[in-house]
Amino acid sequence: MSAVAPPVVPSNLQVYNSYVEDPIWQRKFTIIWCSALGFAVLVSLPTVILSIRNGQAFKGFFGISEDFGKKGYRSVAINQRPIHRSVRKVSALWNAMNSVVLWAPPKLKLNVGQIFIILAYLSAVIVCIIVDAPLISNPNRAGFLALAQFPIVFLFATKNSILGLLLGPGNGYEKLNFIHRMAGRLMFLAACIHGSLWIRNHLQYNIPILGQQKETSGVASFSLLGIIVLTSLKPVRKFFYQAFFIIHVLTYVAFFITVCYHTIYASPWIFPPLAFYGFDLLMRMFRYRIKDAVLLTPGTEMTLVHVNDCDDGWIAGQHVQLRVFFSNRVFESHPLTILSAPPSRSCLSNPGMYLAARVHGDWTRALYTYARKEHARLSQLCEKQSQDELGDASGSGPGALVQVMLDGPYGGSSVDLGRYESALLVAGGSGITFTLGLLDDIVGRCVKLDRAGGEITRRIEFAWCIRSFGYIEWFAPMLTDIANVALGSSLELHISIFVTCLCDPEAVPDIPNSIVTINKPSVYNLLNDLISPSSFSSTTSSDVEDDAAKMSSSASIEAVNPGGGVAVCASGPESMTTEAQNAVARLGVTKGVMMGGIALHTELFTL
Numbered sequence: 336m337s338a339v340a341p342p343v344v345p346s347n348l349q350v351y352n353s354y355v356e357d358p359i360w361q362r363k364f365t366i367i368w369c370s371a372l373g374f375a376v377l378v379s380l381p382t383v384i385l386s387i388r389n390g391q392a393f394k395g396f397f398g399i400s401e402d403f404g405k406k407g408y409r410s411v412a413i414n415q416r417p418i419h420r421s422v423r424k425v426s427a428l429w430n431a432m433n434s435v436v437l438w439a440p441p442k443l444k445l446n447v448g449q450i451f452i453i454l455a456y457l458s459a460v461i462v463c464i465i466v467d468a469p470l471i472s473n474p475n476r477a478g479f480l481a482l483a484q485f486p487i488v489f490l491f492a493t494k495n496s497i498l499g500l501l502l503g504p505g506n507g508y509e510k511l512n513f514i515h516r517m518a519g520r521l522m523f524l525a526a527c528i529h530g531s532l533w534i535r536n537h538l539q540y541n542i543p544i545l546g547q548q549k550e551t552s553g554v555a556s557f558s559l560l561g562i563i564v565l566t567s568l569k570p571v572r573k574f575f576y577q578a579f580f581i582i583h584v585l586t587y588v589a590f591f592i593t594v595c596y597h598t599i600y601a602s603p604w605i606f607p608p609l610a611f612y613g614f615d616l617l618m619r620m621f622r623y624r625i626k627d628a629v630l631l632t633p634g635t636e637m638t639l640v641h642v643n644d645c646d647d648g649w650i651a652g653q654h655v656q657l658r659v660f661f662s663n664r665v666f667e668s669h670p671l672t673i674l675s676a677p678p679s680r681s682c683l684s685n686p687g688m689y690l691a692a693r694v695h696g697d698w699t700r701a702l703y704t705y706a707r708k709e710h711a712r713l714s715q716l717c718e719k720q721s722q723d724e725l726g727d728a729s730g731s732g733p734g735a736l737v738q739v740m741l742d743g744p745y746g747g748s749s750v751d752l753g754r755y756e757s758a759l760l761v762a763g764g765s766g767i768t769f770t771l772g773l774l775d776d777i778v779g780r781c782v783k784l785d786r787a788g789g790e791i792t793r794r795i796e797f798a799w800c801i802r803s804f805g806y807i808e809w810f811a812p813m814l815t816d817i818a819n820v821a822l823g824s825s826l827e828l829h830i831s832i833f834v835t836c837l838c839d840p841e842a843v844p845d846i847p848n849s850i851v852t853i854n855k856p857s858v859y860n861l862l863n864d865l866i867s868p869s870s871f872s873s874t875t876s877s878d879v880e881d882d883a884a885k886m887s888s889s890a891s892i893e894a895v896n897p898g899g900g901v902a903v904c905a906s907g908p909e910s911m912t913t914e915a916q917n918a919v920a921r922l923g924v925t926k927g928v929m930m931g932g933i934a935l936h937t938e939l940f941t942l
Contacts, residue, residue: 351468351469351472351473353473353475353476353479354475354600356467356468356476357468357475357476357479358479358600360463360464360466360468360476360479360480361463361479361480361482361483363463364459364460364463364480364483365483365486367459367463368456368459368487371455372498375502376501376502379501379502379503379506382502382503382504382749383500383501383502383503385751386503386504389751389788391504391650391747391751392500392503392504393500394648394649394650395622395648395649395650395653395743395744397621397622397648398621398622398623398624398648398741398743398744399622399624399626399645399647399648399649399655399688399741399743399744400645400646400647400648401644401645401646401647402646402647433923434919434920434922434923434924434933434935435447435920435923435924436448436451436920437916437917437919437920437923437935438916438917438920438921439913439916439917444909444913445513446916449513452514453513453514453517456514456517456518456521457517457521460480460484460521460524460525463476463480463483464476464477464480464525464528470528470532471532472536474528474529474532474533474536475529476529477525477526477528477529477532478525478526478529478530478598479600480525481522481525481526481529482594482598482600482601482604483604484518484521484522484525485522485604485605485607485608486604486607486608486611487514487515487518488515488518488519488522488608489607489608489611489612490607490611491508491511491512491514491515491518492508492512492515493508493611493612493614493615494507494508494615494619494745495614495615495617495618495619495622496508496511496611496614496615497614498511503749504650504747504748504749505652505746505747505748505749505750505936506749507745507746507747508745508746509745509746510746510749516567519563519564519567520564522560523560523561523563523564526556526557526560527557530553530554530557533553537550548596549597549598552593552594552596552597553597555593555597556590556593556594556597559586559587559589559590559593560590562582562586563582563583563586563587563590566578566579566582566583566586567579567583577667591605591608619742622741622742622743622744623740623741623742624645624740624741625738625739625740625741626642626643626644626645626738626739626740626741627642627643627644627736627737627738627739628640628641628642628643628659628736628737628738628739629641629643629734629735629736629737630659630702630705630706630709630710630734630735630737631706631710631734632703632706632707632710632734633808633809633810633812634805634806634808634809635805636693636694636703637691637692637693637694637703637765637806637809638691638692638693638694638699638702638703638706639689639690639691640657640659640671640689640690640691640692640739641687641688641689641734642687642688642689642690642739642741643687645687645688645741646677646678646679647677647678647679648677648744649673649677649688649743649744650677650744650747650748650776651673651675651676651747651748651772651773651775651776651777652672652673652746652747652748652769652772652773652776652904652938653672653673653743653744653745653746653747654670654671654672654673654743654744654745654746655670655671655673655690655741655742655743655744655745656668656669656670656741656742656743656745657669657670657671657690657692657739657740657741657742658739658740658742659702659737659738659739660737660738660739660740661701661702661705661735661737662701662705664698664701664702667698668740668742669692669698669699670745671690671691671692671768672690672691672768672769672772672938673688673689673690673744673768673772674689674690674691674767674768674769674771674772674775674810674813675687675688675689675771675772675775675813676772676775676776676779680775680776680779680780680783680784681775681776681779681783682775682778682779682782682783682816682817682820682821683775683813683816683817684812684816689813690768691765691768691809691810693764693765695765705735706734706735709734709735709736710734710735713734713735746938748773748904748936748938749936750902750903750904750934750935750936751902752773752776752777752790752792752795752902752904753777753780753781753788753789753790753791753792754790754791754900754902754934755791755792755899755900755901755902755934756791756792756793756794756899756900756901757792757793757794757795757796757865757866757899757900757901757902758777758792758794758795758796758901758902758903758904759795759796759798759861759862759865759901759902759903759904760773760774760795760796760797760798760904760905761798761800761856761858761861761903761904761905761906761907761911761915762798762799762800762905762906762907763799763800763801763906763907763908763911764800764801764802764806764907764908765907766905766906766907766908766911766938767799767809767810767906767907768906769904769906769938770797770799770904770905770906771810771813771814773904774795774797774817774828775813775817777790777792777795778795778817778820778821778826778828779820781824781825781826782820782821782824782825782826783820791899792826793825793826793827793899794826794827794829794865795821795826795827795828795829796829796831796861796864796865797828797829797830797831798831798832798833798856798861799830799831799832799833800832800833800835800855800856800907800911801832801833801834801835802834802835802836803834803836804834804843804851807832807843807844807851808844811844811846814830814846814849815844815845815846815847818830818846818847818848818849819847821848822847822848828848829848829849829850830846830848830849830850831849831850831852831856831861832849832850832851832852833851833852833853833854833855833856834851834852834853835853835854835855836853857914858905858911858914858915858918859914859917859918859921859922862901862903862918862919862922862933863922865901866901866922900932900933900934901932901933901934902933902934902935902936903915903918903919903933903934903935903936904935904936904937904938905935905936905937905938906937906938906939907939909939912937912938912939915935915937916935916937919933919935
C-alpha cells in the first residue's frame with residue numbers, strides 16, 4: 336500500500352509562528368545595518384590609509400605619553416608622500432559633491448547627511464516590524480526588533496569604539512552619538528508597539544497583566560527602558576548630567592537583567608553590547624593617566640590647566656576627560672579640548688599640554704575660584720620674585736599645583752590642514768580651544784618643521800568671535816607666540832577677532848597680523864573672501880596701523896593657486912557651526928571643483 340502524503344494546510348489558515356518567522360527578520364535587519372556600516376567603512380578607506388601614512392591613525396591609542404629620556408624638545412618629521420595631481424582632482428570632485436549633504440535645515444540641528452541616515456534607519460526598522468506580521472494578534476515582531484537594536488545602541492555609544500579606527504580620524508563617539516540616541520528611541524518605539532499591543536490583547540481576553548513571570552518582567556523591562564529614554568532627553572543631560580549618568584548606568588544594567596527574565600531570545604543579543612562595553616573599559620584602563628598640573632587664571636572666567644610631563648600621544652584638536660583632585664570635586668570628570676600641539680611641533684614659548692575651562696557651571700566656577708585663591712596665596716609668598724617656576728606663557732604668575740586624572744585622548748579633526756593651500760579656522764567663545772590647537776599644529780608643521788610632511792598650506796585666516804574685549808587676554812600670549820613664528824615665513828597668517836559688544840577697547844593686546852572689529856562675522860563672507868585671489872589685503876593691527884602694515888608686507892606672498900583646496904574648521908555655538916556647514920554647502924556646489932574642493936570639520940560637543 337503506497338504512502339499517502341499528509342494534507343497541506345492552506346497558507347491563509349496556518350497559525351503564525353512568531354518564534355520561527357520573527358528571528359528571520361531580526362537577521363535581515365542586522366544584515367541591513369551591517370551592510371550600510373560596511374559601505375561607510377569602504378568609503379572612509381582612503382582617509383584611513385592616509386592617516387596611517389602620516390602617523391595619525393593610532394596616535395593616542397594607548398593614551399598620553401611622556402619621554403623620560405628627552406633633553407629638550409626635538410622636531411619630529413612625518414613621512415607623508417606628496418599627493419598626485421590626479422588624486423587631488425578626484426578628491427576635489429568628491430568634496431564638492433559631499434558638500435551637498437552638509438546643509439543643515441533651520442531648527443533641525445542635523446545636516447542633510449545625518450537626516451538621511453536617520454530616515455534610512457527608521458525605514459529599515461518599520462519595514463522589518465510590519466511586513467507580513469500580524470501585529471494586532473501577535474506583536475512579537477516588534478519585541479524581536481527591539482532586541483536586534485542592542486548592538487547598535489552600544490556600538491555608537493562607547494568612547495573607545497572600533498568604529499573610530501575604521502572610519503578614520505575625526506569620527507569618534509562625539510560625531511556618531513546621534514545614531515546612538517536615535518537607536519535608543521527607536522528601540523523604545525518598538526518596545527512600545529510590542530508592549531501596548533500585548534496589554535491590549537490581555538485586556539480584550541481578560542488575562543491578568545501582572546502576576547506571571549513573563550508579563551511582570553515585561554512590564555518591568557518596559558518601565559526601565561522608559562526611564563532610560565526620559566532621563567536621556569537634552570534638558571536632563573544639560574542641567575542634571577551627574578544624575579543622568581548614574582541613572583543611565585544603573586537602569587541599563589537592570590534592564591538587561593529583566594529582559595533576559597522576560598524572554599530567552601534576549602540573551603544572544605546581550606553579548607555584543609557586553610563585548611563593546613568591555614572593550615571600552617579595557618581601553619580606558621590603558622588611557623588613564625595621573626599627572627601633576629598647574630592651574631592658571633589668565634583672565635576673568637577662565638582657568639588654564641597646564642599638565643606636566645605630557646610630551647606626545649595626542650594630535651591637535653583632540654580632547655580628554657579631565658578629573659581635577661581639589662576640594663570635594665574628585666568624583667567629577669569633564670571633557671576639555673587640548674588647545675596646544677605636541678611639544679615637538681608647537682610654536683608656544685613654553686610648550687606642553689594646555690586645557691582651558693571657561694566658567695559655565697558649578698564645577699568650572701569652583702575650579703576658577705580655587706585657582707584664584709591659590710594664586711593670591713602663592714603671590715604673597717613669592718611677592719619679591721619677578722617670575723616663579725610655576726608661571727607659563729600666559730604670564731599670569733604663580734599657579735595652583737594640583738593632581739589631575741586624564742582619560743583620553745578622544746576625537747580630533749577629520750581634516751588635515753596640511754593637504755590644503757588655504758585654511759579658515761572659525762571659533763566662537765571658548766570654542767577657540769579647538770581651532771587654536773589646529774593653528775599651533777599647522778604653523779609648527781609649516782615653519783618649525785619646514786614642511787617635512789609635505790604640507791602645502793600657504794594662507795590661514797583665523798577668526799574668533801567673542802562677547803568682550805577682556806576675553807582676548809585668555810589666549811593673547813599664545814596667539815602672539817604663533818603669529819611671531821609665522822611672521823616672515825612662507826605662511827601667510829591673518830588673525831581676525833570679532834567683538835559683539837562695546838566694552839573696554841583699551842584691553843586689546845598687540846598681536847602681530849591681527850585686527851579687532853566690533854561686529855559679528857559672517858562665515859560665508861569670510862570663506863568667500865578667502866577663496867578670492869586678492870582676499871588677503873594688507874592687514875592692520877588693532878592699535879598701530881603703520882606697524883601692522885610693515886609686518887603684513889613682510890609676510891605677504893604671491894596669490895595662491897586656487898586649485899590647492901580650502902579647509903574649513905569651525906568650533907563654538909551651534910549657530911556658528913551650522914552657519915559654517917551651510918556656507919561650505921553653498922560654495923562647495925558652485926565653486927568646489929574650481930578651487931580644489933572644500934573640506935569641513937565642525938566641533939560641537941553637546942551633552
